[in-house]
Amino acid sequence: MVLIGAIGLFLLVQAIPSLALDNANFLFSREWSTGDVTNMRYGILDLFLVTVVSAAFALLIAMPVALGIALFLTQYAPRRLARPFAYVIDLLAAVPSIIFGLWGLFVLGPVLTPLGEWLISSLGFIPLFAKGNVSIALGGTIFTAGIVLAVMILPIITAVSREVFDRTPGPHIEGAIALGATKWEVVRTTVLPFGKAGYVSASMLGLGRALGETIALTIILSATGSSFGWSLFDGGATFASKIALAAPEFNDPKSAGAYIAAGLVLFVLTFVVNAAARTIVAGHKEYE
């Protein structure tokens, strides 16, 4: 707790002088330029939106997949198969993010390009699937980034959910079987209600990781001059990737302060996500 407070305080103290120099609206401007010391402009809206949209997209993909894998491993797969399979999923968590970044850029990106083109041409009327502000051929889009993030957060969500589903009390399962429940009905009446809170908090853990993921996104996302237009095929930068890319500027305290202010917002964002997860879980406990 003290450490978290100290980190928060450090960010705040470093950020305030730079915020005073900001010539743009910090929270609502989309502009970010720290090159000209006499006219510093930094607004985080684009960073915020790209961060949230890519993480939310990753979660949207990872949640159902993780649920399916966790249910399969705990309820359907024979023990002999479940063990090695779970091990492989856990191994995914051990792959360094830089590797995910390279894989996303050089392997996944090109593979996804035709799918992306198809989505743009057939569903382009929906803003999310509109033509983006970066070249889709290079694959440096939020779409690619979100899928890579989904793969990265899959192990944590799967592992925690598996753990929770495995702990469904035997008597409840037997009770459902004795009432004439099929396998799926047993899962629906006992395993899912019992594990719901754990599954939600596992997903929030994953979301926290997706929000803060740095190096993979730094590599994958293409830089762009134009602002975020709500399309998954936009490029851009997240808080973390923007800050990482700006490392050479940190010798100037004014410019560094601006990035620290952006970091502070990310810090608060992940904090809020975790608090929300806790509230959801606590709300469920009362019924048990």
Add this chain to the structure above:
Amino acid sequence: MAKRIDVKDLNLFYGKFHAVQQVSLSVPPRNVTAFIGPSGCGKSTVLRSLNRMHEVAPGARVEGTVQLDGEDIYASTVDPVQVRRTIGMVFQRPNPFPTMSIRDNVVAGLKLAGVKNKKQLDEVAERSLRGANLWNEVKDRMDRPGGGLSGGQQQRLCIARAIAVQPDVLLMDEPCSALDPISTLAIEDLITELKKEYTIVIVTHNMQQAARVSDQTAFFNLLGVGQPGQLIEVDDTEKIFSNPTQKATEDYISGRFG
């Protein structure tokens, strides 16, 4: 409604372990049959084979036949899920579904069977809870979680859940062993009432209970450690408790055993 059970040459296994050997007995309809015997003698295992719950355990295997009104429930054409819908079961520890309300607990079996009509579900919930002597205690809090009830109430809730689907047979696996004497008495009274409509088989460690509630008693025993359990004898409860034919039964009942 109430059906008779005929068990012939039943052998039960857990993997390589031969748990129960050569059991044959008949349970008439609208009758309470008690299974008694020392721990590990296989009485619960036999009970669980009567609604095909035995095979849920990994590696479990069944040989022999169990007939419900003459129909083999182990025939290859029979779906175990259907068997369990017509043979209700109440467990040792009350196991209401913790995330469901009292009402939803009672009608859980009906919902599984596809009944959706709210009015019908409400009627069944009330009838089943009345049948389980629980209605007056819970009628004002049907939407509260079932886990909030006392142990004895939870067990009666589980009985209501089991009879809500109007099963042909009701199996009870030591239903009172986790309950206090007053709740036990309430359940025993309930069993006597339920007997009018259902065929009941109850496993119990409490011989007084077997003597109080059952019409017929089956005594199971174990010849030795690692040996399969066996049915020693089955007869009218009165005869078993006053004048059993086997010496082992008499020893067990008079407390000279184990």
